[in-house]
Amino acid sequence: xxxxxxxxxxxxxxxxxDLRDFNxxxxxxxxxxYDFYWRELLTPDELYPTSKRLKFxxxxxxxxxxxxxxxxxxxxxxxxxxxxxxxHEYTLHIEDMYTAFTVYFNGNVIARNGKVADNQEDYQPxxxxxxxxxxxxKDTNELVIQIANFEHSKGGSSVGxxxxxxxxxxxxxxxxxxxxxxxxxxxxxxxLFFLGLYFFGRHDKSILYFSLFCIVYSYxxxxxxxxxxxxxxxxxxxxxxxxxxxxxxxxxxLFGRFVHNLYPEEAKKIIxxxxxxxSLLFIGVxxxxxxxxxxxxxxxxxxxxxxxxxxxxxxxxxxxxxHRPGSGYALFSTAVVFVVFIYNILVYFGLLSEWVAASxxxxxxxxxxxxxxxxxxxxxxxxxxxxxxxxxxxAKSDFLSTISHEIRTPLNAVVGMxxxxxxxxxxxxxxxxxxxxxxxxxxxxxxINDILDYNKLESGxxxxxxxxxxxxxxxxxxxxxxxxxxxxxxxxxxFSVDSKIVDPVLVDRTRLSQIxxxxxxxxxxxxxVGTVSLRANLxxxxxxxxxxLFEIEDSGIGIPKEKHxxxxxxxxxxxxxxxxxxxxxxxxxxxxxxxLELQGSKIILKSEPGEGxxxxxxxxxxxxxxxxxxxxxxxxxxxxxxxEGKTVLLVEDNPTNVMIAEKFLxxxxxxxxxxxxxxxGVEKASSATYDLILMDLQMPxxxxxxxxxxxxxxxxxxxxxxxxxxxxxxxxxQVLMAGMNDYITKPFDPEELKRKILxxxx
Numbered sequence: 001x002x003x004x005x006x007x008x009x010x011x012x013x014x015x016x017x018d019l020r021d022f023n024x025x026x027x028x029x030x031x032x033x034y035d036f037y038w039r040e041l042l043t044p045d046e047l048y049p050t051s052k053r054l055k056f057x058x059x060x061x062x063x064x065x066x067x068x069x070x071x072x073x074x075x076x077x078x079x080x081x082x083x084x085x086x087x088h089e090y091t092l093h094i095e096d097m098y099t100a101f102t103v104y105f106n107g108n109v110i111a112r113n114g115k116v117a118d119n120q121e122d123y124q125p126x127x128x129x130x131x132x133x134x135x136x137x138k139d140t141n142e143l144v145i146q147i148a149n150f151e152h153s154k155g156g157s158s159v160g161x162x163x164x165x166x167x168x169x170x171x172x173x174x175x176x177x178x179x180x181x182x183x184x185x186x187x188x189x190x191x192l193f194f195l196g197l198y199f200f201g202r203h204d205k206s207i208l209y210f211s212l213f214c215i216v217y218s219y220x221x222x223x224x225x226x227x228x229x230x231x232x233x234x235x236x237x238x239x240x241x242x243x244x245x246x247x248x249x250x251x252x253x254l255f256g257r258f259v260h261n262l263y264p265e266e267a268k269k270i271i272x273x274x275x276x277x278x279s280l281l282f283i284g285v286x287x288x289x290x291x292x293x294x295x296x297x298x299x300x301x302x303x304x305x306x307x308x309x310x311x312x313x314x315x316x317x318x319x320x321x322x323h324r325p326g327s328g329y330a331l332f333s334t335a336v337v338f339v340v341f342i343y344n345i346l347v348y349f350g351l352l353s354e355w356v357a358a359s360x361x362x363x364x365x366x367x368x369x370x371x372x373x374x375x376x377x378x379x380x381x382x383x384x385x386x387x388x389x390x391x392x393x394x395a396k397s398d399f400l401s402t403i404s405h406e407i408r409t410p411l412n413a414v415v416g417m418x419x420x421x422x423x424x425x426x427x428x429x430x431x432x433x434x435x436x437x438x439x440x441x442x443x444x445x446x447x448i449n450d451i452l453d454y455n456k457l458e459s460g461x462x463x464x465x466x467x468x469x470x471x472x473x474x475x476x477x478x479x480x481x482x483x484x485x486x487x488x489x490x491x492x493x494x495f496s497v498d499s500k501i502v503d504p505v506l507v508d509r510t511r512l513s514q515i516x517x518x519x520x521x522x523x524x525x526x527x528x529v530g531t532v533s534l535r536a537n538l539x540x541x542x543x544x545x546x547x548x549l550f551e552i553e554d555s556g557i558g559i560p561k562e563k564h565x566x567x568x569x570x571x572x573x574x575x576x577x578x579x580x581x582x583x584x585x586x587x588x589x590x591x592x593x594x595x596l597e598l599q600g601s602k603i604i605l606k607s608e609p610g611e612g613x614x615x616x617x618x619x620x621x622x623x624x625x626x627x628x629x630x631x632x633x634x635x636x637x638x639x640x641x642x643x644e645g646k647t648v649l650l651v652e653d654n655p656t657n658v659m660i661a662e663k664f665l666x667x668x669x670x671x672x673x674x675x676x677x678x679x680x681g682v683e684k685a686s687s688a689t690y691d692l693i694l695m696d697l698q699m700p701x702x703x704x705x706x707x708x709x710x711x712x713x714x715x716x717x718x719x720x721x722x723x724x725x726x727x728x729x730x731x732x733x734q735v736l737m738a739g740m741n742d743y744i745t746k747p748f749d750p751e752e753l754k755r756k757i758l759x760x761x762x
Contacts, residue, residue: 057157075148091169099125104144116148191215209258253279326373333369415747505621523554530555651681678702712739719760
């Protein structure tokens with residue numbers, strides 16, 4: 001008998017394994033030539049002297065021992081003697097054998113897998129590796145192994161028995177379990193993560209196949225090798241062996257689909273379909289054929305797998321040459337898996353001893369690098385998607401700016417002319433027509449503003465500016481403005497502010513007015529008879545801030561409860577008949593909802609059909625000081641006389657807008673000169689003195705931005721007011737950056753234009 005230790009040297013003294021010079025931190029393989037009894041299942045007390053020897057571990061098929069030709073199906077007994085130091089405690093590590101075994105140590109059964117028998121009916125296969133502590137150790141110990149196989153294509157054993165000091169072997173056992181469970185857990189969690197990424201994120205099939213590959217291959221870690229799963233659960237050998245082979249073939253199939261979908265330009269579909277077809281064929285054979293057939297598939301499949309890895313390497317090299325995303329990580333992972341594959345093949349055929357850590361870190365590096373491929377690929381496509389989204393957003397903003405300009409420019413003429421004609425002492429029969437014209441133009445302007453506002457809210461470009469505001473004065477202004485509209489419909493409009501609200505507060509007055517204006521406008525629009533009420537009440541107060549509840553109540557048509565959420569969605573109203581009867585786009589409430597949410601508040605609706613509606617919202621405001629409130633200056637108190645004789649340079653290419661501006665400026669007794677484009681405007685500004693320049697932004701030859709920069713470059717400080725048809729924030733910022741002092745958005749109200757001129761003319 002010849003025995004070899006894992007340290008690489010043999011200890012043979014007169015045919016006996018002498019391990020009395022025992023290293024407690026060493027594991028020894030009990031390999032060598034055992035006494036061999038073919039087709040005999042002998043207990044230790046039935047053994048007899050024999051000259052027949054067979055190396056253990058080794059497979060039976062085809063070997064000749066003492067004139068007997070061994071076959072894969074059969075049964076046999078092995079016997080050996082081991083000399084040990086009795087001062088130590090020992091543990092044996094016994095792995096799987098083909099396919100049932102019983103181990104005796106000094107006459108006692110210490111380990112059993114399945115049931116050995118001399119016939120197939122009584123025999124039962126099982127694979128469950130185990131660590132077995134041995135007791136009653138003597139100087140000379142007898143080791144007897146019975147093995148039987150009637151199912152597998154291989155018989156005998158391919159893995160030997162290991163012996164070591166008990167404490168050391170316990171650590172080895174924990175190490176094996178830890179490696180396999182950590183690797184299995186990592187694979188399952190990674191697979192589930194990528195599966196979720198596929199279903200809830202980007203529907204990239206390479207992600208789907210890799211996630212399934214991770215989940216399927218996780219069974220290979222604990223259902224093969226050291227068979228940790230078999231130690232934890234009592235599973236049928238007939239099921240587990242099929243699972244072992246099916247998961248191998250299925251893993252290769254899934255990984256092939258992953259590679260093909262990862263780099264479809266480099267992976268020839270016909271080749272991968274052929275390999276995938278072979279894998280599915282092997283799976284079919286495993287599912288429907290007996291173990292003696294499907295267990296023959298491993299060796300030929302290793303050849304296919306080797307070619308498969310080489311093909312994957314070629315594809316990844318080509319992907320790297322073509323600069324595909326993640327191809328660098330792909331090459332690294334293929335190199336790792338190639339090394340692991342060669343190592344496992346050498347271990348499988350007994351040419352190398354198994355080093356658990358090598359397999360563990362090889363697999364971890366492989367799966368980690370494959371995950372990096374997908375992560376890089378996902379980030380790459382996400383960046384592309386982000387860039388595309390930014391381009392689309394920019395294109396949308398540019399489109400809105402352009403369409404805004406194209407609509408607002410002619411609309412400016414309509415609004416301007418309607419204002420001018422109403423001021424020009426029209427006949428009584430003309431007043432109604434002109435009023436309707438002005439109202440329609442204002443309605444169209446409001447519609448354009450709503451669309452632009454919603455676009456700004458969606459893009460996140462809305463900012464809030466706190467201004468010291470007298471709530472009573474602001475709400476009263478809104479009440480006064482809507483009085484005529486309510487009176488025209490025969491509605492009673494009421495207004496009340498809590499007497500406890502005495503101090504001014506810091507609030508974005510423009511946005512607050514926009515919200516309340518929109519709600520009151522809706523209330524009046526959807527109320528045929530009755531009242532509309534605006535209320536502001538103090539509901540909470542602290543030393544530095546107050547909480548105010550705003551309520552807009554009407555006795556209108558009401559809204560069904562099932563529509564309460566719907567009406568706050570964009571372009572939605574309670575019903576199509578509402579749109580036909582009352583008009584509107586359904587953007588107003590969506591804008592209100594978003595504006596309030598951005599300020600940490602929310603809109604609340606109470607309504608029933610036929611019983612009216614109450615829209616309310618509450619907001620916290622910082623308290624300010626009355627002394628810091630700006631001095632009020634009413635529009636009708638503005639001294640227009642101060643504009644008389646002032647000279648204005650209008651830089652504008654649209655004849656209609658020139659005509660409208662001329663009418664208003666002459667009405668205020670101002671003088672005006674016209675420049676048809678920015679270049680002429682720069683020339684005129686440099687050769688003459690003006691009190692004010694009105695500068696259009698979009699003009700041929702030279703636009704308003706460039707013209708303003710050139711005027712400022714000459715040292716001129718003449719106030720410049722931009723005439724812009726765009727309400728986008730970035731346009732307003734560009735106006736100020738170009739050196740202009742102020743801006744007014746078309747179509748402009750004459751009173752607003754007058755205020756802007758008075759503000760800037762020195």
